[in-house]
Amino acid sequence: MNQDFFTSLRKGEFRIPICVSCGAIAWPPSANCPKCLSPTQLKKSASTGTLLEFSRSHVTGKDGVFGLVKMGDIRVIGSFDSGSLAEGMKVKMTQCGLLDDGTAYYRFVPTST
Ligand SMILES: [Zn+2]
Structure with missing residues (x-):
């Protein structure tokens, strides 16, 4: 669990943990690199991506359109x-x-486009 990631997210800023040593992306967010276990540092990420797939949810409280978005080397599930x-x-x-x-x-x- 990367507390910094969530602190930043709470402020509405999307930042990705990057390894200070080897530059690998720690995703899902982690305080340590998944490859070499060095500490990670939050870096501002591009806000654009590609929609891989999407579907409509009718679950109460979570209804809407949700899609899997590829942003660089990571994937997040977002709403539309x-x-x-x-x-x-x-x-x-x-x-x-x-x-x-x-x-x-x-x-x-x-x-x-
Ligand atoms: Zn690393």
Whole structure:
């Protein structure tokens, strides 16, 4: 568990833990590198990615459109307001944060091409 990652996320900033020694990405977020166990440091990430797949959820409280987004070397599950999505389209993270129960959330919109 990387406390810094969640502190940053709570402020609405998306930053990815990168190993200070070998440069590997620690994802899911971790305070130590998954490869060499060196400490990681948060680096600002690009906010754009590619939508790999998506589906509509009808679970109460979590209804909406959710998609798997590839951002560089990591993948996150984000929510979308728009239903007009297509696999492979470019998307942009517009918001991120923590829910009251501590769950991370990410919101995306399609980027105009
Ligand atoms: Zn490393």
